[in-house]
Amino acid sequence: MGNVLKYFKAFDIQSLRKTCNGIRSCVDHLKPDPQIGIYGIYMKTDESISANVRVSGYQNCESILYERTEDSKDIVSKVLADFETITKHQKTCLEELRLFFSYYNLTGKPNEPLRTLIPERLNPMTSKFLAGFKEILKRRSGLLKVKKLDLFSVRAEDVMQVLPYLDPKYLEKLEINDPHYEYLRLYNRRNYPDALKIPYDIEEMAKTEQWKNLKELEVKSERISTPIQKMNLTNLSKIYITTVARITSNDIIFLKENLLTPKLKRFIICFKTFVEDPQLNDFFGPPRNTFGTRRLWYFPIPGTNREMMEIDLSENLYFESVNYYRYG
Structure with missing residues (x-):
């Protein structure tokens, strides 16, 4: 069985596990590597979530659509359970892990009054997902190996739910966008509500081993409050950061x-x-x-x-x- 399983990847392994209890037990005992290259989860609303999974060496992605129904209202738990099952025995390094959120419960209507975009409309699904995602990463027998991490529409504290639980020896690239950029994408205008302009402090994530070992970094935020000299940037080779609140000649020196x-x-x-x-x-x-x-x-x-x-x-x-x- 071991010689056969080495030719199976990701969804082939999951299909094989469903054959019968005996084969499932054998597969679970042998723990074949699913050899996933890219795993992306896209959470725009609490009604529908999608996941795209690409196996290393293949061009096409396998898409999984999760839709909320009367019989299946807790789709976040299903998304998390599938991620854990599919990646549980991943030993090779993921080329990319992508987590895309809609942090505010936006309707997507261009003419929605700005006064409705207030912190009380925070999307609880994002926090629930990240809390569960963190627990999955902590339960692994070893740190998940990822080369590039993309986090879209997240607060600074959300990043800390994921970043410290990845293998620092493999993580080379990090891209972070805050909720401001989700607003721009949906509304195509720059008069971002003051109620949503939360200072973005990256000092804690900059202290992690994962951050210190990065080669490339991209951070997009409306208001990065962390001083340049506390960002731990000097080990990097490529950076794009927008927008730092203040920079001084001493920072440049x-x-x-x-x-x-x-x-x-x-x-x-x-x-x-x-x-x-x-x-x-x-x-x-x-x-x-x-x-x-x-x-x-x-x-x-x-x-x-x-x-x-x-x-x-x-x-x-x-x-x-x-x-x-x-x-x-």
């Missing part, structure tokens, strides 16, 4: 000193307020180029073949590794 390594690829940090005290020219010298308020500095990266760090400061802040010939 700190990043320059810590990012001047061969692993640097590209950092983009969007900010609301820039405080230049002390003056950057006192530390970096005059900019190599200026275009209006835009300033560019270049510094050679040690241990590389003519690679330069380009610091591009304007309405946003860029750090990028560029070739010497581009600099010249």
